[in-house]
Amino acid sequence: MERSKISVRNLELSYGAARALKNVSMEIRGCAVTALIGPSGCGKSTFLKCINRMNDFVEGVRIRGSVFLDGEDIYDRRVDTTLLRKKVGMVFQQPNPFPMSIYDNIAYGPRLHGIRGRQELDGIVEEALKGAAIFEETKDRLKKSALGLSGGQQQRLCIARALAVRPEVLLMDEPTSALDPVSTRKVEELIRNLKKKYTVVIVTHNMQQAARVCDDAAFFLAGEMVESGPGDVLFSRPKDRRTRDYVAGRFG
Amino acid sequence: MREGMKTKQNMLCPGSVMADRKKKAVVEGIAQAVFGVCASFVILVTASITVYMIGKGASAFWKVGVKEILFGTVWKPTAEKPSYGILYMILTSAVGTGLAVLLSVPIGVLTAVFLAEAADKRLAAVVKPAVELLAGIPSVIYGLLGISLLNPLMYRLELALFRDSPGHRFTGGANLLSAALVLAVMILPTVINISEAAIRGVQPGVRAASLALGGSRIQTIFCAVLPAAKSGIVTAVVLGVGRAVGEAMAITLVSGGCVNPPLPFYSVRFLATAIVSEMGYSSGLHRQMLFAIGLALLIFIMAVNTALTKIVKKGAENGG
Ligand SMILES: Nc1ncnc2c1ncn2[C@@H]1O[C@H](COP(=O)(O)OP(=O)(O)O)[C@@H](O)[C@H]1O
Ligand SMILES: [Mg+2]
Numbered sequence: 001m002e003r004s005k006i007s008v009r010n011l012e013l014s015y016g017a018a019r020a021l022k023n024v025s026m027e028i029r030g031c032a033v034t035a036l037i038g039p040s041g042c043g044k045s046t047f048l049k050c051i052n053r054m055n056d057f058v059e060g061v062r063i064r065g066s067v068f069l070d071g072e073d074i075y076d077r078r079v080d081t082t083l084l085r086k087k088v089g090m091v092f093q094q095p096n097p098f099p100m101s102i103y104d105n106i107a108y109g110p111r112l113h114g115i116r117g118r119q120e121l122d123g124i125v126e127e128a129l130k131g132a133a134i135f136e137e138t139k140d141r142l143k144k145s146a147l148g149l150s151g152g153q154q155q156r157l158c159i160a161r162a163l164a165v166r167p168e169v170l171l172m173d174e175p176t177s178a179l180d181p182v183s184t185r186k187v188e189e190l191i192r193n194l195k196k197k198y199t200v201v202i203v204t205h206n207m208q209q210a211a212r213v214c215d216d217a218a219f220f221l222a223g224e225m226v227e228s229g230p231g232d233v234l235f236s237r238p239k240d241r242r243t244r245d246y247v248a249g250r251f252g
Numbered sequence: 253m254r255e256g257m258k259t260k261q262n263m264l265c266p267g268s269v270m271a272d273r274k275k276k277a278v279v280e281g282i283a284q285a286v287f288g289v290c291a292s293f294v295i296l297v298t299a300s301i302t303v304y305m306i307g308k309g310a311s312a313f314w315k316v317g318v319k320e321i322l323f324g325t326v327w328k329p330t331a332e333k334p335s336y337g338i339l340y341m342i343l344t345s346a347v348g349t350g351l352a353v354l355l356s357v358p359i360g361v362l363t364a365v366f367l368a369e370a371a372d373k374r375l376a377a378v379v380k381p382a383v384e385l386l387a388g389i390p391s392v393i394y395g396l397l398g399i400s401l402l403n404p405l406m407y408r409l410e411l412a413l414f415r416d417s418p419g420h421r422f423t424g425g426a427n428l429l430s431a432a433l434v435l436a437v438m439i440l441p442t443v444i445n446i447s448e449a450a451i452r453g454v455q456p457g458v459r460a461a462s463l464a465l466g467g468s469r470i471q472t473i474f475c476a477v478l479p480a481a482k483s484g485i486v487t488a489v490v491l492g493v494g495r496a497v498g499e500a501m502a503i504t505l506v507s508g509g510c511v512n513p514p515l516p517f518y519s520v521r522f523l524a525t526a527i528v529s530e531m532g533y534s535s536g537l538h539r540q541m542l543f544a545i546g547l548a549l550l551i552f553i554m555a556v557n558t559a560l561t562k563i564v565k566k567g568a569e570n571g572g
Contacts, residue, residue: 052464085465089464090464098462162465
């Protein structure tokens with residue numbers, strides 16, 4: 001078996017007294033799409049944010065256990081979260097472009113990491129926009145505000161912005177829940193293409209969507225990871241009764 | 253009687269979407285009218301102030317001449333052969349306000365960042381009420397403090413700097429620099445409060461996006477949050493300029509009061525202070541001139557307002 005890109009061991013997380021993740025262990029393959037499913041409030045977003053340590057900013061959060069990325073524990077004391085987040089990008093539920101031009105949105109990440117050369121930035125911006133399949137729509141208006149784009153375009157712009165720092169892993173938290181069906185289809189298509197180069201972990205509410213885009217899937221319930229494995233197995237022949245009930249739409 | 257009962261019953265019939273549309277329309281109409289009256293009242297006040305000031309101020313411009321007033325440097329309204337040039341006062345107001353804004357905007361915005369992003373909650377809990385207190389202090393108190401604390405210090409500085417220049421007219425510390433410092437402190441609470449509100453109003457997604465791209469906290473504040481709060485911060489500057497330009501009380505006490513070009517260690521007179529200090533004994537054309545100065549002040553602040561708002565609008569179109 002190939003080595004996992006991300007390997008989560010005995011992860012425990014609590015917000016104050018409330019336990020949000022209970023002893024979660026799981027392997028995530030490289031260059032594949034892994035979908036996290038489960039009813040709302042079961043800890044999917046929390047789990048996702050553990051992979052780029054965005055939970056660090058929440059007050060009163062306590063995290064135990066380890067998350068290995070390419071064999072390195074990202075909760076080790078020596079980890080520089082800046083470098084971690086450069087390697088592990090994130091796309092949010094609500095499209096959140098900066099109130100700046102399209103160009104400056106994409107160039108934001110590279111600039112943070114010290115890239116200043118005009119030509120180099122131009123190249124990165126074009127590459128990122130192409131990578132997120134939004135170059136054709138925006139190439140003539142790069143200097144215009146990103147807020148003038150439609151919701152679906154904004155979300156692809158946010159994906160492009162994440163790609164611009166050349167990450168290896170892309171975390172997506174319900175990236176299409178605020179979008180219309182046509183935009184959703186475009187983003188799903190994009191996700192299937194992204195796995196050629198990136199490891200994608202996507203949270204989704206929508207079982208059909210999970211089935212359409214994922215290679216692997218994991219089912220979460222009340223802070224526990226109940227079952228994980230290849231998507232087709234999880235959706236058609238789940239081992240755990242709770243997974244079977246959820247997939248069949250019997251609760252949540 | 254019967255008829256009336258019937259309609260009433262009809263209306264109360266559960267699930268019916270019928271209603272007394274006329275009554276509703278009347279209520280809506282009255283509400284509309286009330287809003288309209290309030291709004292027009294504001295317009296009326298603004299318009300009448302402008303018209304009144306133009307009416308009162310324009311006559312002096314008419315009699316003395318626009319060029320003589322705006323570009324004349326000699327202000328001798330009570331001399332035998334009077335001269336009504338206010339160029340130095342205009343420049344003093346512009347430079348003094350500019351200096352004050354230059355001093356207080358960086359400090360104010362950084363304080364606002366501290367309050368809004370509060371790394372240290374306990375310190376923020378002390379700073380916040382201090383800012384509010386500062387905003388409530390009457391301007392004449394600033395003047396008194398300026399006279400008793402700032403001017404002596406400024407005088408010492410002046411003595412040290414101009415020891416070897418016999419041409420210098422010593423001001424006792426009441427000069428442009430003192431006035432600008434006092435103004436800066438006075439507009440600080442405005443700048444802090446408005447900027448803080450602007451920073452707090454930035455979408456949380458903006459911060460999250462920057463942090464998730466690997467930005468540090470400081471990078472996130474300066475590269476993402478502040479640019480996103482730009483228009484609010486410009487509003488803070490506009491209000492600060494407005495307060496500084498119109499301020500007379502404190503400035504009268506600390507600026508010296510002679511009509512001079514606006515150099516840091518010169519005793520100077522601002523537009524607003526001229527009105528306050530001369531109105532009591534003025535008459536005739538001199539009095540009309542003071543209204544003309546008021547008009548100049550009004551136009552000055554409107555121009556600053558319009559210019560800054562234009563800049564923000566333009567920025568917004570090109571991606572801000
Ligand atoms: N910042 C937070 N502070 C406190 N509790 C939180 C926070 N974020 C999430 N939670 C709680 O943790 C649990 C898991 O939430 P979340 O990971 O957002 O679930 P999901 O994404 O699966 O809907 C929920 O009970 C939620 O109320
Ligand atoms: Mg969630």
